[in-house]
Amino acid sequence: MTQPIPNPSGRDLTTPTSDERTWAILGHLAAIVAAIISVGWLSFVGPLLIWAIYKDRSAFVRQAAAGSFNFNLAVxxxxxxxxxxxxxxxxxxxxxIVWVVAVVAALWFHIRAAMAANRGEVFHYPWGITILR
Structure with missing residues (x-):
């Protein structure tokens, strides 16, 4: 059995609050929104901002935003x-073909990750360039 990852507030990751779940969802979906607004060029900005704001407040949100950011680098x-x-x-x-696969994968995995965050689960993207933790 794995040990829960401690949260800066003293709670473990197994019980994220509603606010943490909301910000984790935004961490995953911010990439899609930013990609639409910037025609794909700034998809990493949303997750990076959420990671920067919440990296010391919530391990759950930090992990969600970092995963989204790292996945966007691979895309x-x-x-x-x-x-x-x-x-x-x-x-x-x-x-x-590469573009279609990258865009479809980005949409598919970000939406799946947001749904997992809504349930309070940590989502692990299938690939990524690990920069943020």
Whole structure:
């Protein structure tokens, strides 16, 4: 059995408050909102801001925002690789596939993560470039 991760407020992660669940949901969905507003270029800003504000207040929110941020870096890397392939001209079909997979994966996993946060569960993204913890 694993030990619960202590929260700065002294509680464990197994019982996040309603406020913590709300901010964790926002940490996951902020990436989608920021991507829509910035046409995909600033999807990491929302989770980064939430992580910066809540990193010392709530381990649950910190983990949600950090996971979202790290996952967005991997999606960003895939999109940049797609652009590099696009400019080689011969790999345009592959670039389009990479973009579609990256966007669909981003939507799918962020929505699943937000639903898990709503239930008070920690969501682990399938891949990511670990920068924030």
């Amino acid at each position: 960003w890397a895939a999109i940049i690789v797609g652009w590099i392939m696009f400019f080689t001209v011969i790999l345009i079909p592959v670039a389009i």
